[in-house]
Each structure stands twice: as C-alpha cells, then as structure tokens.
Amino acid sequence: MNNQNVIEAENLTKIFGDFTAVNAISFEVKRGEIFGFLGANGAGKTTAMKMLIGILNPTSGKANVAGFDVFSDANNIKKNIGYMSQKFALYDDLTIKENITFFGGIYGLTRARIKEKANTLIIELGLQEVSNQLVGSLPLGWKQKLAFSVSLIHDPKIVFLDEPTGGVDPITRRQFWEMIYKAANKGTTVFVTTHYMDEAEYCDRVSIMVNGKIEALNTPKKLKEQYKVKTMNDVFLKLARG
C-alpha cells in the first residue's frame, strides 16, 4: 500500500443474487483528501461505502482502508474510521452531553478524555447553553453539526459521510463544509457522498458512479474541462443520462 493512500480499492465487486450492485470499482483516496463520491440513487454508492466501512462483505476484489484489509480486518477498520449517515444518527432522547459520553464510550475513550473532548466540542459548536438539553429539541442543522463532531470524537483517520447535509438550509450547509475543511486540514481524510453538485465543487477529487461502475474520477476542474461544461451539475447530468 502506498504510504500516501488511506483507501485503496481494486476491482471491488458486490453481487446480490443476479444483480451486480457494485461492478469492479478501483480507486485510491489520499491522506487528508476530501473525496466526493457521487452517483444517482441506486448507482451503488451506499453499497460500495458499506463494504469500505466493514459492515458488508465484498463478493470479490480487494480493498484496504486505513491500512487494514476489508475482508480480514474489518474490526481494526472500525476503530480507525468515523461514520455519519444521511439519517440523523444521535439519540433524540439523550442530552448532548450524554450522546457525546455514549459515543466516546463505545469507541473506548477514557472518562477524562471524553470529558475533555465534550468540553471542547460543546464550546466549538457554541452549545454551552443547551448541553444538558435533549438532542431532540435541537434544530436539524445543529444536530447534523453535532453528529459530525461526534463522528470525529475518537480522532479517526478517515471519516465517511453519507449525504450529511440532506435537508439542511444553505447557511448550515456552508458551516458544515467549513467543519469538513477544518477536519481535512488536521489530516483527517473525508469520504463524502452527496446529491448537491455545488458541494461536489468543494471536493478535492470527485468520482461519479453510474450503474455500479465508476465512470469518471478526477478533480472537479479537470472533469469540467474533460466534458467541456461549466458546472459539476452538467458533468453529472451528462454522465448519469449516459
């Protein structure tokens, strides 16, 4: 494995019955990179992601995440990645502090470390006033930001974000991406799926999946040049329509 790469996939394939959800995809993601993983609904993004985070066994191919093999070392992968899904994923009936404590706990952080993390995290997000309130009472945008921070609580090498900004307003989306940049600057690799093409422009590199295959993979700038269009939106439409 190249020292620079934190994710390497080679001919990664997943077949359900006679349906090939992911068809021999190969790509690498570099350390500290923001990697956009795009595709229409049903293109195979989620399946591919599930194989990379160790909750779905690939049918064939090879993949290495954070230095560990997805077939034999899924447990070590889990310790080194963070994950946040499109569905909001903190507990509504726990307070902000309790959520942080719980997730810190399942990642094996010590009590002192959790306390320290919780304090910085709450101050960073400006949640001091509400830290003992139930998460269910927070606006969606705040919840998403909190969920992202919690997914980073154990300082993972890679964080996987599955449509993290679904349903939030443009201002919050902007703030969310600022948080993503901040994490990437600290050296965390960000692997993100999205349906918003303006977000795709923020990524260092972007891959576009169509029918289980990666049809394009490059920086947003080069993709636009290659397809002779002005926006990522047009690139996507050109590819997805076939």
Next chain:
Amino acid sequence: MKRFIGFVKKEFYHIFRDRRSLFILFGMPVVQILLFGFAITNEINNVDIAILDHSKDANTQEIINKISASKYFSINQLISNEKEIEAVFKKGKVKAVLTFEKDFSKNLIKENKATVQIIADATDPNTANTISNYVNAILQNYQQGLNKNTQISFQIVSQTRMVYNPELKSVFMFVPGVMTIILMLVSAMMTSISITREKELGTMEILLVSPLKPIQVIVGKVVPYIFLSVINATVIILLGLFVFNMPVQGSMFLLGLESVLFIITALALGILISTISATQQTAMMISLMGLMLPVILLSGFIFPISSMPMPLQIISNIIPAKWFIIIIKGIMLKGVGLQYLWKETLILFGMTLFFIALSVKKYKIRLE
C-alpha cells in the same frame, strides 16, 4: 466491559425517558393483575341449581343447607324424580342438578360411603367445570366436618373430577397466567421494539460501524430488560402474596430460576422478531399477534387445554408459555420441586436454545 456498561446505561436512559414504555413496564403488571384478580374472574356467584334428593335424611339436608348458604349457589327448586332433570335444564335457568342417592345416610353409616351425582349444564363448559369444582369442595368440606368427631372415616363420593384449587379462588389461576403474559410482553415486545427503533432511526448502522461487536450491541439491549423483568416478576408475586393472599407453596428460589429461564426465552423471541421486522410498528404487531394471542388463548391460561380440540392441543405444545404456566402453577399451587417439573423445564430450555440459535443465524444473514 466499560464500553458495555456505557451501552447498558444508555439503554436505561431510553427506557426511563419514554413514558409509554415506562407505563407498559410498570403500570401494566399492576393494572392487569388487579383487573384479572378482581374484575374478570371466572368465579361463579349465585348460580341456580336444582336438587333431586332421593333420600331426604339429616345428612342430605345438612349438605343442602351448606350449599344454599354459600354465596356461590342458590337453590332454585327441589325436584322429585329423574324425568324432571331434563325439563329444568331446558328452562335454562338451572345450571346444575345435584342428585343424592337413595338411603344416603344409611349408606354413609353402614358402608361409610355415599354417592352424590353432579349433573352440570355443559353448554358453557367453563362454568360447568367451575360449578362441579365448587360443589365438590363443599362436599369435601362437609365430609371433613363429619370425620372430625369420629374415628370412622366417612366418604362422600361424587362423580366429578377434582381440580386443584382448594380455596375456590380463581385468582390463583390468574396470577401465574398474568405473570406469564407480562414477562412475555415486557421481554419480547419491548426488546423487539427497542432494537427495531435503533434500526429505524439509523443509529443501529452507527453502532455496527463502531468497534462494538454485534453480539455486544444485542446483549447490551437485552440486559436492562432482564433486570426489569425480574423486578416485574417480583412485583406480581408480591401482589399475589399480599393482595390476594395467594401462597407460594414451593421453593421461591426455583420459582426465580424458572422465571429467569422464561424471561430469556421471551428475550430470544424478541430478538428474533426484531431481525424480521424493519419498523417498530411491525415489531409490535408481530409481538401482539404472534406472541400475545397464543399466550392468552392457547397456553391454558384462560381456556383449559384439555377441553380444546385435538389440533389446538397439539399446537399448544409449541407455545413456551404453556410449559411455563405448568411450571409456575406447580411451584406456586402444588409446591412441587424440580423432580416433577424437570420435563417442562427441559422443554423450555430447549426452546430457548433453539430461538437463540435461530436469531443469531438470522442476525448474521441480515448483516450480509
């Protein structure tokens, strides 16, 4: 282990912050046991019976007086020959006829043995059964009174079978039944709902991506319910003991162990349900239809299994609750120990292992 404790703690937060589940957990047992105990009893009150007394002597008169003095029966009419029996039944008011044989007292003194026949209207088999039990109990009571003052043991023979419930209290039958229902409800339904809730909210995915092992997630979800179910079982037994004066004849320790075994059976069923349902509603429906109904109808809790048609009797064997009811009735009412209950215990144990194996298998398939 520390991770695990954190997980269990979180689970308790969920339970204690959800009023609905709190009510099911702690309100339900009390409400049900009081409801079944006081309101919905199959006790009989002032049932009309007729008497056919061929003997008309001091003893039969005493028995008749005793019966009419009890609050369970009122003597509707005295008839004088067998032919009238059918007629009084046809009128519908009289539910049972008591026939004393000829020379009842004489037989009692000469042969120390006399016979009473109980003919009950079996259009309602439950009531008929109860009536015959109650009459039998009164006869026995009278017989004991006779024997107290003499060396000779007099015997009054009746033709109906004696069912175990010496103090004529139906609540004794309900306590084991309600306990079974509550344990099933709390353990199976609540766990299946709490696991599917994590699936529905998307947090299950987060947990599976975390370093927690799937087995830790499941056990962590189940542990609080074992704990709460044990508390529930204790509350029910205490209610039985102090509100209804129901004795526990056998070993409390054995009762506890058997209850834990049944709780684990129900939890395994709950996990199984959660693996096949995607939403909380589905889990609830499957729990209610698939578990509660059979427990109420086919376990022998309300309807005696022996009076069911053959196919239902066979089906009742696959219902864990049936075996648990036999076990706890045995321990509570008859005071028997494991030497009589090992078979039922073994069956329950086998079922538990089977359900656990099945849900582990299902769970793995789902992860694929």
